[in-house]
Amino acid sequence: MKAAILNAAPGRLEFEELDIDVAGPREVRIRTAAVGLCHTDLHYVDALWRTELPEVLGHEASGIVESVGSDVTAVAPGDHVVTCMTAFCGRCRYCIAGRLTLCSNHSRLRSRPQPALTTKAGRAVGRMGGIGGFAEQMLVHENSVVRVDDSVPLDRASLLGCATITGVGAVWHSARIEPGSSVAVIGCGGVGLSVIQGARLAGAARIIAIDVDQRSIDQALRVGATASVNAAEIEPVDAVRALCPGGVDYSFEAIGRRVTVEQAFSMLAPGGVATVLGMVPDDEPLRITASELFFQEKRLQGSLLGSNQFPTDIPRLAELYVQGRLELDEMISLRVPFDEINTGIAALREGGVNRVVVEFA
Ligand SMILES: [Zn+2]
Ligand SMILES: [Zn+2]
Structure with a gap:
């Protein structure tokens, strides 16, 4: 072969x-x-x-x-x-x-x-x-x-096994966001768009899409983001705090860079949770303000492939696709x-x- x-x-x-x-x-x-x-x-x-x-x-x-x-x-x-x-x-x-x-x-x-x-x-x-x-x-x-059910075309089904399950899984299993939450997603590639869809499915009230490419931002708005920040034009932490005074309840990093992980932590409201999905190389140590961990009870956590339970997650995602609820x-x-x-x-x-x-x- x-x-x-x-x-x-x-x-x-x-x-x-x-x-x-x-x-x-x-x-x-x-x-x-x-x-x-x-x-x-x-x-x-x-x-x-x-x-x-x-x-x-x-x-x-x-x-x-x-x-x-x-x-x-x-x-x-x-x-x-x-x-x-x-x-x-x-x-x-x-x-x-x-x-x-x-x-x-x-x-x-x-x-x-x-x-x-x-x-x-x-x-x-x-x-x-x-x-x-x-x-x-x-x-x-x-x-x-x-x-997966035969009703899901195989080209689209392929996405379920990594991008979709990583993004939606991070919302379902890692962050477990509540309805009405405010969410920011840094990086609107395949994984980031899936986080946005997971947040929409979980009932988030505000979903802020952050990217440096306007085409990716436009796509994020089509799949469920309610606001956007073009980080090539404006400092993203300030922009998120302007849109959501006090910061967001949940942030997700879907790029894999030190600076964007630090931004994800900085844009949280007290009690917020930042979930890192991107693969940051080991030679890029993170710098976060440690006092925010305890005085503000912020959390920073990793999520490997969306902490997935794929044998049950993927059939659910396939069903949501067939129903028109997962893009x-x-x-x-x-x-x-x-x-x-x-x-x-x-x-x-x-x-x-x-x-x-x-x-x-
Ligand atoms: Zn992958
Ligand atoms: Zn085992």
């Missing part, structure tokens, strides 16, 4: 024919239908974050199950499925508490006796997040995949065929686009 491989970083994806192993007892082999391009993929291509190479990136994928291992019960051949990087064991203390993203057996679930993917020369090729969606087929653990069509700015995946990555790098979806023939 054909795969787009990252052999060196920074670099570009290279097409190669790979062998894919047969499904182990708890594995599922999937024919890929669509894969969304995520900034996490871009971070690895551009070497902002490092991973072991060669690797097939891509994790926000959808497809149709081709075959399943002998012990698989979650899905069956022919099922339409969405992948999620949150492989969970179901038995550790985190899984029992519903905190699947913290599963302590996460890496063991992805390991297998022999490589899932190999080059024609016999060299092992890794799969990002145990998925590897930039390929015609994927081999994943059954606890990395969930069935997915609007989230896709560009579609490219698999052969042109590097064009899609370049568009994501350039900015001003939300999701770019790669479609397989």
Whole structure:
């Protein structure tokens, strides 16, 4: 099968024919239908974050199950499925508490006796997040995949597995915002737009979208933001405080930069909660005013993939989409065929686009 491989970083994806192993007892082999391009993929291509190479990136994928291992019960051949990087064991203390993203057996679930993917020369090729969606087929653990109803088109379904679940999940599981709350969202890419939609679904009264790109702001206003701040033109913390005197109840950082995390904390009202979704590099230590933590009881927390419970979250999100209450069509700015995946990555790098979806023939 054909795969787009990252052999060196920074670099570009290279097409190669790979062998894919047969499904182990708890594995599922999937024919890929669509894969969304995520900034996490871009971070690895551009070497902002490092991973072991060669690797097939891509994790926000959808497809149709081709075959399943002998012990698989979650899905069956022919099922339409969405992948999620949150492989969970179901038995550790985190899984029992519903905190699947913290599963302590996460890496063991992805390991297998022999490589899932190999080059024609016999060299092992890794799969990002145990998925590897930039390929015609994927081999994943059954606890990395969930069935979606056939009524959800597979190109739009792909977004559910990362951008949507991260953004909506951060509202549902991490921040748990109450109806009537005031919310600010920094960064209106695929994740930020999903936070905005999650806040709308949760009944937030005010949702302030913050970005430096007017196209992203316009899109945020279309999916539920009630006000906006163009941070290229105005200092965002002051602007939020002008719109919402005293600050907001909840802020979300969906970019992954030190300065925007600090802004998210600064724009909170006393008792407010800032939730960080972006991947801030470790060499960028945060500076926050510690006295605000105790005198104002502000909180700063992280949310990995929206602290999701994807086996139940994704069917709910799919139903909200079918009902017209969750916007997915609007989230896709560009579609490219698999052969042109590097064009899609370049568009994501350039900015001003939300999701770019790669479609397989
Ligand atoms: Zn992602
Ligand atoms: Zn676990």
